[in-house]
Each structure stands twice: as structure tokens, then as C-alpha cells.
Amino acid sequence: EADIYQTPRYLVIGTGKKITLECSQTMGHDKMYWYQQDPGMELHLIHYSYGVNSTEKGDLSSESTVSRIRTEHFPLTLESARPSHTSQYLCASNLGGYNEQFFGPGTRLTVL
Amino acid sequence: AQKITQTQPGMFVQEKEAVTLDCTYDTSDQSYGLFWYKQPSSGEMIFLIYQGSYDEQNATEGRYSLNFQKARKSANLVISASQLGDSAMYFCAMREGPGNTPLVFGKGTRLSVIA
Numbered sequence: 001e002a003d004i005y006q007t008p009r010y011l012v013i014g015t016g017k018k019i020t021l022e023c024s025q026t027m028g029h030d031k032m033y034w035y036q037q038d039p040g041m042e043l044h045l046i047h048y049s050y051g052v053n054s055t056e057k058g059d060l061s062s063e064s065t066v067s068r069i070r071t072e073h074f075p076l077t078l079e080s081a082r083p084s085h086t087s088q089y090l091c092a093s094n095l096g097g098y099n100e101q102f103f104g105p106g107t108r109l110t111v112l
Numbered sequence: 113a114q115k116i117t118q119t120q121p122g123m124f125v126q127e128k129e130a131v132t133l134d135c136t137y138d139t140s141d142q143s144y145g146l147f148w149y150k151q152p153s154s155g156e157m158i159f160l161i162y163q164g165s166y167d168e169q170n171a172t173e174g175r176y177s178l179n180f181q182k183a184r185k186s187a188n189l190v191i192s193a194s195q196l197g198d199s200a201m202y203f204c205a206m207r208e209g210p211g212n213t214p215l216v217f218g219k220g221t222r223l224s225v226i227a
Binding site: 031033035040041042043045048050058088090092096097098099100101102103105106108 | 164220
């Protein structure tokens with residue numbers, strides 16, 4: 001069982017609000033990732049981190065930011081939410097190499 | 113160019129039959145890893161099976177096996193004895209190089225198992 005957690009699981013907010021999606025893992029993994037996924041569609045990598053104080057942007061242009069101050073914590077922040085941000089956000093981590101990548105349960109975000 | 117191609121947007125299979133989900137990949141690296149994940153309607157991502165580029169044997173995990181054809185750059189997932197609970201989205205993914213790059217996913221195949 002994966003020890004990776006995301007909160008909130010569901011979030012409905014109005015346009016213009018600032019939100020932070022939380023992701024934590026207790027496996028001591030250095031590598032963490034954020035993916036955005038519309039229902040039934042492919043996963044798009046938006047941010048990743050290879051360790052504390054390391055963050056990189058992924059393939060999908062995103063108006064979000066991330067931080068990695070602690071190994072176990074990798075929050076995603078939207079400064080000003082828009083309806084186009086409505087999607088599922090999946091957090092993941094792995095030990096590195098070709099080890100299995102574990103996923104959190106996801107946050108389903110709706111911006112009105 | 114797409115690194116992972118899944119050409120079957122949707123597939124149907126009869127319960128208890130076997131089904132093959134196609135995946136082709138594109139990389140110039142000699143070292144890479146291939147993964148399959150299942151995503152039920154609940155949304156979680158479930159790891160199914162892994163194949164390393166240097167593995168000589170096809171990977172197997174219970175009812176799942178990976179038909180790895182390196183020269184063709186294909187890594188098809190075979191599910192034997194399909195069950196109703198196998199109905200889900202299935203994603204093929206690849207990690208290139210020494211293993212420190214993010215997983216890249218295909219667009220997925222929606223499998224529906226019919227009773």
C-alpha cells in the first residue's frame with residue numbers, strides 16, 4: 001500500500017482564489033511529481049522535484065508553482081484559480097531508478 | 113513526437129477471455145524502463161507491471177504479462193482471463209536514461225469487460 005497522501009480530495013472554489021493542494025509521502029522518496037489529468041484522458045506532467053530545494057517545470061505549461069522544503073512534502077499552489085484549471089491533480093513519488101512510481105489518490109478541483 | 117503511443121482508445125473483451133493492449137515507444141536510449149498502470153473510475157493509479165530494457169524475459173505478474181519486443185519498440189500488456197473488475201483505463205509509461213527522468217505516459221486505452 002502506497003504511503004502517499006493528498007488533501008483535499010475534492011475542492012470547489014470560485015475564480016480568482018488562491019489554493020494550495022497538499023501532497024505528502026512517508027516513504028522517504030527523493031523524487032516527487034505533479035500530474036494534471038482531465039477525466040479519462042492522458043496524464044500531463046506539470047512539476048517535479050528530485051529532492052529538497054529542487055523543482056522543475058514539466059511538459060504542460062502551468063500557472064501553478066511548487067515548493068520542496070521537506071523531503072516528504074510537495075505542495076502545489078495556484079495563485080489565481082480559473083475555470084481552465086478544473087481537472088484532477090495527481091501527486092506521485094518514487095525512489096529513483098526504475099522503481100515503481102507510487103501515486104496519491106488525487107485531488108479533483110472544480111473552479112466556478 | 114509522442115514517446116508513448118497507445119493506438120486503441122477503447123477495447124471490449126468478453127469475461128474470461130484474454131486481451132492485448134498495445135503500446136509502442138520511442139527512445140534513443142539503450143537503458144529505459146516500461147510500466148503499465150491501471151486507473152479505475154475511482155481515479156487512483158495502480159501499478160501493474162514493469163519491464164526493463166535489458167530484461168531478457170517478458171515480465172509477468174499474476175494475470176498480467178508484458179509482451180516485450182525490443183526491435184519493434186513495443187511493450188504490449190496481455191491480460192488473461194478477463195474479469196469485470198478489469199474494466200478501467202490502462203496507461204503505458206516509460207522512463208528513459210539512467211532512470212532519473214519523469215515517467216512519460218501514453219494517452220491510455222479504455223478497456224470494457226463484458227459479462
